Amino acid sequence: MVEIEQKKKSLGSVVISVERCKGCGFCVEFCPTDALKLSDQYNAKGYHPPVLVSREMCNGCNMCGLLCPDFAIYGFMFKKKKK
Amino acid sequence: MKADPKGVLTGAIFLDGDHACAEGAIAAGCRFVAGYPITPSTEVVERCADRFPLIGGMFIQMEDEIASSIAIQGAVWAGKKAMTVTSGPGFSLMMEHIGLAAMTETPCVFVDVQRAGPSTGLPTLPAQGDMMQARWGSHGDYGIIAICPNSPQECFDFTIKAFNLSEEYRVPVLVMMDECVGHMTERVIIPPADEIEIYPRRYYEGAKEDFLLFKPDKDMVPPMVKAGDGYNIHVTGLTHDERGYPVMTTAAQEKLVRRLVNKIQLNAEKIVEVREDQIDDADVVVISYGITSRVVIPAIEQARKEGMKVGHLRLVIAWPFPEKRIRELAQKVKAFVVPEINYGQMVLEVERCVAGKARVVLVPHGGGSVHNPKDIYNVIYTSVKG
Amino acid sequence: MSEDLLEVDESMPINTVEEFLRMDRMPHIWCPGCGIGTTVNCFAHALETSGLDLSKVAVVSGIGCTGRVAGYINLDSFHTTHGRAIPFATGLKLANPQLKVIVYSGDGDLTAIGGNHFIHAARRNVDMTVILLNNFIYGMTGGQVAPTTPLTATASTTPHGNFEESFNLPYLAESCGAVYVARWTAYHVRHVTKAIKEALLKKGFSFVEVLAPCPTLFSRRNKLGDGLDQMIYFKENSEIKNDADTKTVSLSFQGKITVGKFVDKERPTYLDAMNDHYSKKFGEKYQLYKG
Numbered sequence: 116m117v118e119i120e121q122k123k124k125s126l127g128s129v130v131i132s133v134e135r136c137k138g139c140g141f142c143v144e145f146c147p148t149d150a151l152k153l154s155d156q157y158n159a160k161g162y163h164p165p166v167l168v169s170r171e172m173c174n175g176c177n178m179c180g181l182l183c184p185d186f187a188i189y190g191f192m193f194k195k196k197k198k
Numbered sequence: 199m200k201a202d203p204k205g206v207l208t209g210a211i212f213l214d215g216d217h218a219c220a221e222g223a224i225a226a227g228c229r230f231v232a233g234y235p236i237t238p239s240t241e242v243v244e245r246c247a248d249r250f251p252l253i254g255g256m257f258i259q260m261e262d263e264i265a266s267s268i269a270i271q272g273a274v275w276a277g278k279k280a281m282t283v284t285s286g287p288g289f290s291l292m293m294e295h296i297g298l299a300a301m302t303e304t305p306c307v308f309v310d311v312q313r314a315g316p317s318t319g320l321p322t323l324p325a326q327g328d329m330m331q332a333r334w335g336s337h338g339d340y341g342i343i344a345i346c347p348n349s350p351q352e353c354f355d356f357t358i359k360a361f362n363l364s365e366e367y368r369v370p371v372l373v374m375m376d377e378c379v380g381h382m383t384e385r386v387i388i389p390p391a392d393e394i395e396i397y398p399r400r401y402y403e404g405a406k407e408d409f410l411l412f413k414p415d416k417d418m419v420p421p422m423v424k425a426g427d428g429y430n431i432h433v434t435g436l437t438h439d440e441r442g443y444p445v446m447t448t449a450a451q452e453k454l455v456r457r458l459v460n461k462i463q464l465n466a467e468k469i470v471e472v473r474e475d476q477i478d479d480a481d482v483v484v485i486s487y488g489i490t491s492r493v494v495i496p497a498i499e500q501a502r503k504e505g506m507k508v509g510h511l512r513l514v515i516a517w518p519f520p521e522k523r524i525r526e527l528a529q530k531v532k533a534f535v536v537p538e539i540n541y542g543q544m545v546l547e548v549e550r551c552v553a554g555k556a557r558v559v560l561v562p563h564g565g566g567s568v569h570n571p572k573d574i575y576n577v578i579y580t581s582v583k584g
Numbered sequence: 585m586s587e588d589l590l591e592v593d594e595s596m597p598i599n600t601v602e603e604f605l606r607m608d609r610m611p612h613i614w615c616p617g618c619g620i621g622t623t624v625n626c627f628a629h630a631l632e633t634s635g636l637d638l639s640k641v642a643v644v645s646g647i648g649c650t651g652r653v654a655g656y657i658n659l660d661s662f663h664t665t666h667g668r669a670i671p672f673a674t675g676l677k678l679a680n681p682q683l684k685v686i687v688y689s690g691d692g693d694l695t696a697i698g699g700n701h702f703i704h705a706a707r708r709n710v711d712m713t714v715i716l717l718n719n720f721i722y723g724m725t726g727g728q729v730a731p732t733t734p735l736t737a738t739a740s741t742t743p744h745g746n747f748e749e750s751f752n753l754p755y756l757a758e759s760c761g762a763v764y765v766a767r768w769t770a771y772h773v774r775h776v777t778k779a780i781k782e783a784l785l786k787k788g789f790s791f792v793e794v795l796a797p798c799p800t801l802f803s804r805r806n807k808l809g810d811g812l813d814q815m816i817y818f819k820e821n822s823e824i825k826n827d828a829d830t831k832t833v834s835l836s837f838q839g840k841i842t843v844g845k846f847v848d849k850e851r852p853t854y855l856d857a858m859n860d861h862y863s864k865k866f867g868e869k870y871q872l873y874k875g
Binding site for chain 3: 230232251252254256258260261262264265266268269270271272273274275276277278280294295298424425426427428429430431432433434435436443444
């Protein structure tokens with residue numbers, strides 16, 4: 116039997132404006148796929164901005180973007196390439 | 199530009215001051231009035247309520263004076279000329295919003311048909327006790343214009359003038375009537391619309407990207423725009439810069455508020471208006487305004503008949519105060535007699551400008567009725583002889 | 585097996601919220617974990633998908649933390665006096681009925697000092713959308729009690745606990761005649777977006793209450809953790825009950841929250857009633873008022 120490795124393709128991603136983040140944690144807590152975590156890095160204000168846990172987990176739903184009170188993150192879905 | 203003929207009630211009509219004021223507003227192009235009933239001003243809004251539906255105007259009786267005084271400002275920013283009307287207690291309630299109009303440079307008209315105060319006072323009887331409040335009533339520093347009619351005809355004419363001044367200087371203008379003038383009925387001549395001069399709102403005409411809502415261009419006055427024209431304006435009562443954005447610094451305060459004060463103060467010579475009678479040879483000058491300016495006439499006539507050299511200076515525009523003219527006169531006259539239906543308000547301005555160069559005598563009156571001309575005559579007599 | 589090929593677009597998509605914001609005024613003044621910015625996202629998305637002509641949209645705020653929203657929105661915006669956003673908005677709307685007028689302000693501003701104006705605008709059914717952000721406190725001035733502060737909560741002017749009953753705002757709005765009444769929390773971002781959109785497109789006095797965290801004052805004084813803790817409380821204690829009887833949706837201190845769309849009905853707006861009335865009264869002589 117040949118094992119076919121199922122590669123999970125990510126459906127979307129996020130854009131994070133690191134310096135705007137004030138570390139409230141809304142995006143991390145309420146991401147429906149748990150795709151975000153707080154980074155170990157600090158931004159200039161001393162907060163830990165979010166970072167993707169792994170690319171494949173993000174589906175680009177933009178829940179984070181709607182929640183973010185500082186306009187520091189938004190999600191987007193990849194557009195399908197036309198054949 | 200000339201008045202819009204739609205709505206101008208051309209002719210000679212018997213009107214009381216309140217009704218004439220409403221007709222003046224209509225002739226000036228006012229098509230939004232928000233008000234709240236308060237004696238003795240109510241007839242102004244009652245007439246607007248009656249006349250507006252058929253001339254495309256909007257009248258709404260708001261839930262209180264505070265709502266009225268800000269609803270008119272919303273209407274102005276939507277493009278209308280707007281007015282509200284009240285008396286003493288309502289005038290006090292409106293103070294915050296008079297300050298807002300001054301701060302945001304919103305052109306609008308506030309009519310105060312003065313009655314005896316303080317507090318509820320004598321609702322149906324005249325006084326002139328709100329004159330200082332007209333100048334200083336809202337907190338902080340700002341410039342303001344106040345005009346004093348003394349007849350129903352002037353209620354008509356001066357309300358038009360008030361709208362014109364408010365548009366020219368982008369400032370709230372106060373029409374300081376009183377119960378006597380408001381409730382007296384006289385013949386009012388309303389001219390044809392093409393004889394009524396209207397100052398149209400000065401709208402910005404340049405490139406959209408260059409527009410700054412609070413950048414003055416002419417006489418320290420910025421041009422207006424209105425909501426819905428795509429300028430994405432921001433208007434705030436906070437101290438702001440030329441974009442209209444709040445800036446919390448002393449420098450911004452100095453730049454903005456000093457201009458708000460100077461806008462009126464440094465343009466005062468263009469705004470000030472007095473009516474003088476027999477001043478040239480006068481030893482004593484009577485300074486009066488509003489209804490009192492009619493009450494002094496028999497007193498002055500009697501004094502003149504007896505050979506006393508008395509003149510009359512009437513304040514048409516009470517604020518800004520005609521400082522220059524009073525200072526000039528103080529060099530030549532012996533005394534100023536200031537009758538007012540209060541315990542001394544505009545007299546303080548006279549004293550300030552006269553600066554001790556002549557005598558200044560107040561003829562106070564408590565409110566509730568006009569002076570007895572005899573009392574004014576007596577003071578003229580002692581001022582001339584003394 | 586066939587796979588759809590997925591690729592990142594060459595040109596990065598812009599954050600569509602930014603076109604609604606005065607980016608030259610960012611960052612805003614709201615605290616970390618404050619819910620106001622969250623609702624602004626929802627508002628921007630609602631506007632975007634509403635199909636409204638944005639040049640005709642005017643946002644009016646009062647004073648307070650939520651009152652600062654007007655200053656950050658890149659549309660015709662008016663930051664008026666405390667409690668008086670609604671009468672200003674009434675003037676705007678009645679002077680130019682083509683404008684879409686939105687009042688965006690806080691609980692203290694709209695229901696304490698502004699209470700009288702709130703009930704009259706609802707009674708008159710003036711066509712406007714009122715977004716009330718309820719953080720149960722007067723935030724800007726340091727955390728004083730508001731008419732929405734729940735019983736027993738601590739605030740700077742109720743340091744020994746609040747003993748006043750708080751408003752049930754959906755009930756108040758409905759009883760005064762609002763035609764659209766909804767309550768959501770800042771956690772329910774998609775519901776808030778949808779509710780704001782419905783309220784925008786609804787003719788008449790449309791009211792959306794959004795409960796939001798105030799971590800610096802309400803949460804801190806009442807030892808409720810931070811903004812995130814309050815959002816989790818909203819998530820775990822909210823029950824969606826569309827068409828609930830508004831009499832039953834009052835709030836208590838950290839108690840159950842009823843959210844949903846409670847009222848969605850039809851009633852002539854102020855201007856419709858006026859035009860109708862004068863047309864009947866004056867017939868041909870009356871020209872419909874259009875501003």
